Amino acid sequence: xxxxxxxxxxxxxYIISSKSGDKMNGYIANTAFQITAxxxxxxxxCHKDNLSSSIIKDSGLFAISVLKQDVATKLIxxxxxxxxxxxxxxxxxxxKTGSTGIPIVTTDCVAxxxxxxxxxxxxxxxxxxxxxxxxxxxxxENQEPLTYTWYQTVKNGKAPKNSPTYQKPKxxxxxxxxxxxxKYECIVCNHIYDEAEGDAETGIxxxxxxEDLPDDWVCPTCGAEKADFEEVK
Amino acid sequence: xxxxxxxxxxxxxYIISSKSGDKMNGYIANTAFQITAxxxxxxxxCHKDNLSSSIIKDSGLFAISVLKQDVATKLIxxxxxxxxxxxxxxxxxxxKTGSTGIPIVTTDCVAxxxxxxxxxxxxxxxxxxxxxxxxxxxxxENQEPLTYTWYQTVKNGKAPKNSPTYQKPKxxxxxxxxxxxxKYECIVCNHIYDEAEGDAETGIxxxxxxEDLPDDWVCPTCGAEKADFEEVK
Numbered sequence: 179x180x181x182x183x184x185x186x187x188x189x190x191x192y193i194i195s196s197k198s199g200d201k202m203n204g205y206i207a208n209t210a211f212q213i214t215a216x217x218x219x220x221x222x223x224c225h226k227d228n229l230s231s232s233i234i235k236d237s238g239l240f241a242i243s244v245l246k247q248d249v250a251t252k253l254i255x256x257x258x259x260x261x262x263x264x265x266x267x268x269x270x271x272x273x274k275t276g277s278t279g280i281p282i283v284t285t286d287c288v289a290x291x292x293x294x295x296x297x298x299x300x301x302x303x304x305x306x307x308x309x310x311x312x313x314x315x316x317x318x319e320n321q322e323p324l325t326y327t328w329y330q331t332v333k334n335g336k337a338p339k340n341s342p343t344y345q346k347p348k349x350x351x352x353x354x355x356x357x358x359x360x361k362y363e364c365i366v367c368n369h370i371y372d373e374a375e376g377d378a379e380t381g382i383x384x385x386x387x388x389e390d391l392p393d394d395w396v397c398p399t400c401g402a403e404k405a406d407f408e409e410v411k
Numbered sequence: 412x413x414x415x416x417x418x419x420x421x422x423x424x425y426i427i428s429s430k431s432g433d434k435m436n437g438y439i440a441n442t443a444f445q446i447t448a449x450x451x452x453x454x455x456x457c458h459k460d461n462l463s464s465s466i467i468k469d470s471g472l473f474a475i476s477v478l479k480q481d482v483a484t485k486l487i488x489x490x491x492x493x494x495x496x497x498x499x500x501x502x503x504x505x506x507k508t509g510s511t512g513i514p515i516v517t518t519d520c521v522a523x524x525x526x527x528x529x530x531x532x533x534x535x536x537x538x539x540x541x542x543x544x545x546x547x548x549x550x551x552e553n554q555e556p557l558t559y560t561w562y563q564t565v566k567n568g569k570a571p572k573n574s575p576t577y578q579k580p581k582x583x584x585x586x587x588x589x590x591x592x593x594k595y596e597c598i599v600c601n602h603i604y605d606e607a608e609g610d611a612e613t614g615i616x617x618x619x620x621x622e623d624l625p626d627d628w629v630c631p632t633c634g635a636e637k638a639d640f641e642e643v644k
Binding site for chain 2 (some may be wrong): 313342
């Protein structure tokens with residue numbers, strides 16, 4: 179078994195959004211695919227621990243916004259690595275309200291699909307939500323959609339821990355350098371970033387080098403930027 | 412609703428193979444995606460009419476071979492547009508026998524996954540097969556996998572009629588030019604020859620009338636003859 183074989187599976191990157199009562203939420207997914215043509219149905223895989231799973235189950239609705247290739251990394255950080263339990267992710271984006279009443283993110287997106295849930299499949303750690311497309315829109319025909327490969331290679335992006343395609347750093351050890359992990363200290367609040375441990379709160383897996391943190395990663399304690407960290411000697 | 416919005420969903424292209432008793436079969440799919448990480452499970456969507464659906468149900472096994480970017484069009488023609496009811500698709504390719512006994516195509520592939528079926532979901536015209544990966548291999552780390560976008564734009568490929576992402580030519584009329592050029596559809600694989608566009612792959616310049624195509628011209632997708640084309644009204 180070679181974990182790197184999975185890198186040859188091709189995906190896009192999407193914001194999946196929903197709303198139940200007054201609570202809106204959304205997250206980043208790479209697993210959205212059309213499973214029938216007539217009627218058009220799309221399946222997504224969502225971790226059971228994600229707030230969005232319960233919101234989609236409650237409302238029976240979800241939307242898929244297709245991210246464009248040059249999406250702002252900050253948008254992925256907000257929707258992919260932060261929990262809607264703590265912040266309102268929609269504060270920082272443009273969205274429209276679909277015909278079913280759910281929010282549909284349009285910032286940095288090329289198309290969207292609004293779906294009614296028709297089937298729910300328990301697949302272990304995740305739930306497969308199958309939705310029938312009730313509305314859609316092509317926002318920008320000429321913009322390329324962001325692919326997962328582009329996100330990983332050009333944007334140096336990682337998979338969040340609850341992603342269906344997440345791989346533990348230990349499984350990828352063969353690709354790691356042999357050097358020892360380092361620690362970095364926030365000069366504002368003295369928070370320590372330890373490469374060996376990563377940072378669970380901001381979704382950074384153990385073994386992530388400081389230099390590989392997203393450019394818009396901030397100190398989980400005080401919000402200082404990467405440039406405000408110094409290596410602990 | 413805009414059918415072209417679906418073009419912004421990103422897919423790879425795969426050969427799905429299986430075997431039941433002595434009968435081996437395989438087909439081309441663009442819908443294969445990992446739905447959980449632990450254990451690794453992959454879902455595929457297969458049309459109920461496909462021979463492969465009954466073979467996968469009977470055997471409880473399937474393999475996914477990831478096609479490389481510069482795959483031979485003929486391979487896609489054989490596995491994507493011909494039925495295993497009539498020919499042995501494996502005559503023309505290299506394949507290995509996996510640990511479960513099923514054939515795994517290796518010709519023009521960069522990686523493969525061998526799966527045991529763990530769940531079957533009826534989604535209307537198609538069946539969602541969910542398999543747990545029992546073995547895999549990375550055949551060529553440096554080769555890019557073929558994406559569906561590449562197949563459509565560079566190779567001018569079409570979706571087979573039983574694909575979850577198939578779109579009827581009439582639904583795409585809004586994209587037609589206003590000129591009096593005509594279109595002809597391959598009755599075998601639904602490939603469209605558009606006189607306005609010609610056919611770059613077989614060296615036919617834009618503006619070439621169908622009647623002016625060489626007598627030995629064949630469908631670039633499946634190899635059918637000129638006589639197998641019908642004018643699109």
